[in-house]
Amino acid sequence: MRQQMPKQDPAVRRTNFDEVALGFTAEQALAEAKRCLNCKKPLCVQGCPVEIDIPQFITLLVAGKPDQALAKIKEKNSLPAICGRVCPQENQCEKQCVLGRKGEPVAIGALERYCADWGRANQAVEPSCEPECAVKGKVAVVGSGPAGLTAAADLALMGYRATLFESLHAPGGVLRYGIPEFRLPKAIVDYEVGNLKKLGVEIKTNVLVGKTITIEELFATGYEAVFIGTGAGLPYFLDIPGENLNGVYSANEFLTRVNLMKAYLFPEYDTPVRIGKRVAVVGAGNVAMDAARTALRLGAETVSIVYRRSRAEMPARREEIENAEEEGVVFRLLTNPVRLEGDERGNLTTMICQKMALGEPDASGRRRPVPIPGSEEELPVDTVIVAVGQGPNPILLQATTGLALNKRGYIEVDPETMMTSIPGVFAGGDIVTGAATVIAAMGAGKKAARAIDRYLAAKKEAGK
Amino acid sequence: MKIIDKKQLAPEIVRFIVEAPQIAKKAQPGHFIILRYKENGERIPLTIADYNREKGTITLVCQGIGKSTYEINRMEVGDSFLDLLGPLGKAYPIKKLGTVVCVAGGLGVAPLYPKAKALYEAGNRIISLIGAQRKELLIMTEEMAAISAEIHFSTDDGSFGHHGFITEPLRQVLAREKVDEVVAVGPVPMMASAVKVAREFNVPVVVSLNALMVDGTGMCGGCRVTVGGETKFCCVDGPTFDGAAVDFQELLMRQRYYQEQEKEAFHRCKLEEAGQE
Ligand SMILES: Cc1cc2nc3c(=O)[nH]c(=O)nc-3n(C[C@H](O)[C@H](O)[C@H](O)COP(=O)(O)OP(=O)(O)OC[C@H]3O[C@@H](n4cnc5c(N)ncnc54)[C@H](O)[C@@H]3O)c2cc1C
Ligand SMILES: Cc1cc2nc3c(=O)[nH]c(=O)nc-3n(C[C@H](O)[C@H](O)[C@H](O)COP(=O)(O)OP(=O)(O)OC[C@H]3O[C@@H](n4cnc5c(N)ncnc54)[C@H](O)[C@@H]3O)c2cc1C
Ligand code: SF4
Ligand code: SF4
Ligand code: FES
Numbered sequence: 001m002r003q004q005m006p007k008q009d010p011a012v013r014r015t016n017f018d019e020v021a022l023g024f025t026a027e028q029a030l031a032e033a034k035r036c037l038n039c040k041k042p043l044c045v046q047g048c049p050v051e052i053d054i055p056q057f058i059t060l061l062v063a064g065k066p067d068q069a070l071a072k073i074k075e076k077n078s079l080p081a082i083c084g085r086v087c088p089q090e091n092q093c094e095k096q097c098v099l100g101r102k103g104e105p106v107a108i109g110a111l112e113r114y115c116a117d118w119g120r121a122n123q124a125v126e127p128s129c130e131p132e133c134a135v136k137g138k139v140a141v142v143g144s145g146p147a148g149l150t151a152a153a154d155l156a157l158m159g160y161r162a163t164l165f166e167s168l169h170a171p172g173g174v175l176r177y178g179i180p181e182f183r184l185p186k187a188i189v190d191y192e193v194g195n196l197k198k199l200g201v202e203i204k205t206n207v208l209v210g211k212t213i214t215i216e217e218l219f220a221t222g223y224e225a226v227f228i229g230t231g232a233g234l235p236y237f238l239d240i241p242g243e244n245l246n247g248v249y250s251a252n253e254f255l256t257r258v259n260l261m262k263a264y265l266f267p268e269y270d271t272p273v274r275i276g277k278r279v280a281v282v283g284a285g286n287v288a289m290d291a292a293r294t295a296l297r298l299g300a301e302t303v304s305i306v307y308r309r310s311r312a313e314m315p316a317r318r319e320e321i322e323n324a325e326e327e328g329v330v331f332r333l334l335t336n337p338v339r340l341e342g343d344e345r346g347n348l349t350t351m352i353c354q355k356m357a358l359g360e361p362d363a364s365g366r367r368r369p370v371p372i373p374g375s376e377e378e379l380p381v382d383t384v385i386v387a388v389g390q391g392p393n394p395i396l397l398q399a400t401t402g403l404a405l406n407k408r409g410y411i412e413v414d415p416e417t418m419m420t421s422i423p424g425v426f427a428g429g430d431i432v433t434g435a436a437t438v439i440a441a442m443g444a445g446k447k448a449a450r451a452i453d454r455y456l457a458a459k460k461e462a463g464k
Numbered sequence: 465m466k467i468i469d470k471k472q473l474a475p476e477i478v479r480f481i482v483e484a485p486q487i488a489k490k491a492q493p494g495h496f497i498i499l500r501y502k503e504n505g506e507r508i509p510l511t512i513a514d515y516n517r518e519k520g521t522i523t524l525v526c527q528g529i530g531k532s533t534y535e536i537n538r539m540e541v542g543d544s545f546l547d548l549l550g551p552l553g554k555a556y557p558i559k560k561l562g563t564v565v566c567v568a569g570g571l572g573v574a575p576l577y578p579k580a581k582a583l584y585e586a587g588n589r590i591i592s593l594i595g596a597q598r599k600e601l602l603i604m605t606e607e608m609a610a611i612s613a614e615i616h617f618s619t620d621d622g623s624f625g626h627h628g629f630i631t632e633p634l635r636q637v638l639a640r641e642k643v644d645e646v647v648a649v650g651p652v653p654m655m656a657s658a659v660k661v662a663r664e665f666n667v668p669v670v671v672s673l674n675a676l677m678v679d680g681t682g683m684c685g686g687c688r689v690t691v692g693g694e695t696k697f698c699c700v701d702g703p704t705f706d707g708a709a710v711d712f713q714e715l716l717m718r719q720r721y722y723q724e725q726e727k728e729a730f731h732r733c734k735l736e737e738a739g740q741e
Contacts, residue, residue, distance in 0.1 A: 167681050169500055169507075169547040177683075206549040208681055212486055233683040237695065244688050244695065244714055246721040253684035261678070262504070267732055269504040270532055271678075272725040346717030393682050395700060 002104040003032040010326040014296045017181045017264055020323060021085070024107075029114040033061040036106045039098060044108060047096035049443040052076045054093060054108055061111060067122075070115040077112075078153045078195075079146065079442060081120060081188045084113025086179060087439050088317050120191055136160050137456050140223040142209045142396065145173020146438045147229030147429025149196060150445030151452075156199035158453050163223070164201060167208040170260065173231055175438070177260040178252070178287070180294050183320075186259070210399035215425060224459075225424045225452045228411060229445060232430035234391040238282065242340030243386075247276065247348030251283070251291045251387035258294055276382025277301040280351055282337055283387035284314035289321060291385045292329045300383070303329050308336040308356050308369040334358070334369065338376070340384060351379040390435050400425075410434055418448040419455070426452055465544045468521065473603040476528040477571060478537045479513070485520030487512070487550045493578040494556030494672070494704045497522070498680040500547040501539060506532050509677050509699075511575035512551060522550075525574030525603070531730040552680045556670070556704045558582040561644040563589045565667075566608075567634055567658050569650025570596050573604045575672050576649040583647075584611035591637055592616070595630030595654070599623040631657045638665040645670065648707060652719065656712035663708055671707035673698050676719060690714050 006022045007013070013020050024032065036058040044054045052073055060069035073080045087093075089109035097105035136159040141152045144166040152162040170176050172189045197203065207213060215226055235250035237243055254273065257263040261271035275298040281291045284307040295303045305324070307314060310333050314321060325331070332353070339352040355375035358367035392409045404412045404421035411420055411427040418426045428444025430436055469481035487497060496511045514523035528534035539545075556579050566580045573594055584590050592612040596602045597620045609615050616633045617625030626633055631654075637643065638661065646669040648658035655671045662669035675687040675698035687698035692709035696702065 167549065168679065169549070206547050207486075208549060208552070211551060212490065212549070233681075235683070235685045237685065244690060244718065246718060250685040253678060253686040256678055256684050261506070265504075266725070267729040270506040270729060272722045272729070274722065274725065345720075346714065347721075395682060 002035070002107055003028040003110070005107070005110050007323075010323075010328070013182065014293075014327040017297055019185055020182050023117055024110055024114045029061060029111060032107050033058045033111055035099065036062075037098065043096040043098055044093045044106070047093040048076075049092065049437075049439045050076045050446060052093075052112070057115065058106070058108075058111060061115065066115050066118040070119045073112060073115055077439075077442065078150055079192050079438075080112050081116035082146070082175060082184060082192060083439050083442070084109050084111075084116055085184050085188075088437060090318060092439070120188075136453075137224045138163070138222055139225045139227065139452060139456075140165060140218045141227045141229065142215075143167075143173060143229040143231055143429075143431070144171035144193075144203065145229055145231045145429060145441060146175060147231070147431075147441035147445040147448075148173070148227065149192070150442040151227045151229060151428070151449045152201045152445075153196055153199055154446055154449035155452065156196070156201050158449065160453075160456075162201045164196075164203045165207040165209050165213075166203065166205045168260065169205050171203055171205060173229075177256045178290070180255065180259055180290050182293070182297070183290065208395065210396035215396075215400050215422070219424070224456055225426065227445070227448050227452065228396065228420070228425065228427040228431060229429040229441070230393060230396055230431045231441075232390040232392055232410075232435045234393045235386070236389045236391060237386055238337060238388060240337060240339055242342060242348070245340055245342040245348040246346050247274070247342075247382055248340060248384045248386065251281075251287045251385055252390065254291055254385050255287075255294065258298070264294075264298060273298065274383070275300050278379075278381045279303045279383040279385065280306050280332075280337075280379060280381045281385045281387055282306050283389070284309075284316055284321075285387065285389075286316045286320055288385075288387035289316045289324045289329075291387050293324055293327060295383065295385065296327055296329065304332045304379070305329055306332045306335050306337055306351070306353065306379075308334065309366065310334055310358060313366045332379075336369065336371065337384075348382055348384060349380065351381045351384060353377050353379055390430075392431055392434075408434065417451045417455070418444065419451065424455065426455075465546075465548045467539060467541050467543050467545075470539075470541050473525065474601050476534070476537065477601070477603055478526050478528075479574075480524045480526065480539075481521050482524060482545065482548070483520060484522045484548055484550075487548065488515045488517050488520050488522050491515040491517075491522060491551045492555035493558065493582045494553060495551035496553050496575075496680075496703065497524070497548055497550030498552060498677070499524075499536075499545045499549070501532070501536050501545050503546065505535075505546070507547075507678060507680065508532050508536065509552075509674070509680055511578075511672070513574040513577055514581075515578075525571065527571040530726050531733045534730065535733065549680065552699060553703050554701065556582075558586050560587045563591065563641070563643050565591045565593060565634065565637055565643050565646045566612075567593045567630055567646060567648040567650070567654075568595070568608075569630055569648075569654035570601060571603070572648075572650030572654070572672075573608060576647065577604055577607060579647055579649075580608065581611050588644075589613045591643075593618070593630050593633050593637070595619065595650070597621065629657065630654065631661050634658060634661050635664075638662065638667060643667050646707075647671075652712055652716045655707065655710075659707035659710070659712075669707040670704055671710060673703050673705055673710065673715060674719075675699075675703075675715060676721070688718075 263273035356369040429441035690711035
């Protein structure tokens with residue numbers, strides 16, 4: 001039987017920011033690892049965007065060699081402690097696992113996490129590199145989310161001097177400012193960033209590329225190639241009346257205040273966040289679940305998810321929906337906010353919602369929600385968090401002449417080389433695909449690092 | 465990020481000259497920076513009040529109105545800010561327009577100065593109108609006088625210049641002669657009334673908005689302001705906007721959202737300071 005990872009009790013965890021899922025014990029890890037059939041043609045590997053040799057690492061775990069198992073994983077994935085926690089495994093590696101056909105798939109993500117946590121606890125030797133060993137050239141990496149972190153790590157391992165430029169004051173991208181502490185402790189992000197530094201990667205925070213320095217200037221100061229991994233950080237709003245009332249947050253602002261600025265420790269930390277008694281979160285993706293569960297932990301009495309489609313269409317990971325439900329988040333489905341109202345001081349008081357019914361399938365293949373006439377209802381709220389998606393941040397894109405974008409405003413790249421319309425400028429992660437996943441961004445960073453190596457090698461060859 | 469000069473301009477108003485070569489190289493009138501002065505500090509936006517590309521420095525003028533700005537003003541020469549990000553925002557396009565009236569309220573002179581100076585250097589005739597609550601809070605008067613063809617002052621308590629709000633002298637100037645643009649920077653109610661007066665005379669008016677901000681890079685949307693009926697992000701679309709189109713009422717309400725919490729934090733910080741002494 002598939003092992004169940006122990007979790008904090010819902011009644012307790014909804015009052016703290018400690019990690020919810022506690023990780024396998026050594027016995028559990030061994031029992032779970034033994035379930036793997038060590039397939040000759042492992043389908044699971046095909047489901048992993050970075051193609052971790054899953055049966056091999058699991059075999060090493062069974063053999064009692066977690067250090068070697070971790071090294072095996074690290075051949076393909078430089079951030080296993082993070083992926084083991086936040087990968088949507090059920091749609092990737094575990095979805096393909098043969099055991100899943102008749103019963104339950106191997107808990108690959110949990111085993112990956114186990115190896116990574118073992119390494120951290122036992123101070124496993126991480127790959128490192130002296131600065132002098134970086135001789136193959138200088139590469140600038142813009143944005144320190146999973147795409148940038150991976151590209152920089154791989155470039156360093158290949159012998160390049162990689163410099164990460166990040167506009168915020170701390171590296172990590174969404175891992176830092178978006179995904180909450182109780183799902184991904186920031187100590188893990190710090191540890192992984194520390195490993196990157198050991199590889200000789202230089203990290204420059206507080207640099208907004210496009211404003212502080214342009215891509216042209218990066219080339220002029222000696223960088224031979226640039227990787228853009230700036231993510232999809234521009235929050236979308238609903239475009240309904242009352243959206244600028246006090247108490248209406250984008251999920252980005254709400255989560256940034258809490259995670260990056262640590263508003264949950266106010267006034268020890270100076271940045272405030274205001275959470276009322278009644279919170280409504282609009283949207284039903286991972287971001288919405290994170291916002292809702294964060295609001296509960298900040299002391300809200302009721303937190304509802306307001307979503308215009310039905311349960312079947314909710315894009316969040318099943319596990320996160322279950323976690324949210326266990327903690328007491330209320331789901332108001334087939335409900336669409338149409339207007340927000342406030343008091344004379346501009347503070348939000350009410351969300352006016354319309355009930356929806358599901359009609360014909362739309363372009364996305366999901367059944368289109370249609371309003372039910374005369375079904376308006378009032379929901380008393382003091383905080384609304386809008387989590388209906390993000391787009392590309394225009395600052396760097398507008399400051400860079402000649403950078404081709406697609407119809408949706410994301411950067412266009414050659415799918416093989418990851419190169420943009422500007423020679424020597426590569427891009428990957430959410431800024432190319434739109435909001436996706438941590439592992440997909442890492443995969444893009446990896447691919448781009450290899451392409452940059454090939455590009456610079458070819459250039460040197462041609463220059464000889 | 466090291467502070468190389470500090471000068472007290474008025475009670476609780478301090479001018480810092482800070483080493484920031486990369487920012488100085490790019491700074492233009494209208495730009496601002498975001499700084500954090502300590503590990504658990506907030507991200508605080510401050511206008512680049514002047515810059516020196518050769519020396520690689522920028523000038524910041526900070527008014528202590530709450531916990532963070534109060535503590536920033538207690539930093540000394542030789543101290544460094546922990547983080548300094550910039551230049552942020554859209555630069556204010558400098559054109560030769562003719563006569564420009566620069567209206568500043570209180571600390572607004574600091575953010576107004578780089579614009580006024582650039583307008584002056586572009587050949588505009590500058591009329592400066594500077595208001596403050598009382599005489600000792602009038603700052604940067606010499607710098608402004610040096611670029612102005614005419615300069616007038618007002619104080620709320622009548623301790624210097626015109627007794628009353630700065631909008632009165634503005635009305636007089638606009639009634640007297642043809643003006644090509646008004647630039648107004650200061651507290652929101654002051655900008656709102658300057659806009660009202662300018663519109664009465666059909667003179668274009670630009671303002672500089674100070675919405676609450678977190679990242680300053682267009683990532684959080686916390687700085688939303690309504691301009692011409694549309695939602696704009698003050699940090700990337702501004703902070704300079706066409707004053708006639710701004711919803712000042714909303715801005716004022718949004719600025720006050722954290723008032724109670726901020727007061728509490730400031731109070732604690734003062735208590736701690738008192739406790740230490
Ligand atoms: C709340 C939340 C929860 C999520 N949960 C999950 C999950 O459980 N599992 C999962 O797989 N995915 C999840 N995702 C999605 C996932 O985090 C993203 O797909 C992934 O982080 C994208 O990585 P990236 O490297 O492309 O960009 P990002 O992580 O967005 O990083 C981009 C970085 O670039 C910086 N930057 C932007 N512009 C500039 C510039 N001009 N100059 C310098 N720096 C710049 C930004 O500050 C940021 O740090 C979640 C996303 C959010 C918001
Ligand atoms: C683009 C921009 C440029 C700015 N330039 C300067 C500058 O050059 N010099 C300077 O001294 N200040 C400037 N400010 C304002 C400055 O950022 C705020 O005063 C500061 O963030 C307040 O922090 P605090 O913790 O000290 O006070 P808080 O405790 O946060 O605030 C104290 C009180 O002031 C009000 N308040 C808070 N923030 C603002 C704000 N942004 N605008 C108006 N009222 C506010 C609140 O209602 C609160 O009750 C600028 C703001 C912006 C957005
Ligand atoms: S990285 Fe993600 S997809 Fe790949 S094996 Fe690990 S959990 Fe599965
Ligand atoms: S498909 Fe499943 S059983 Fe087969 S190797 Fe992969 S994890 Fe093991
Ligand atoms: S301050 Fe966050 S978007 Fe402007």
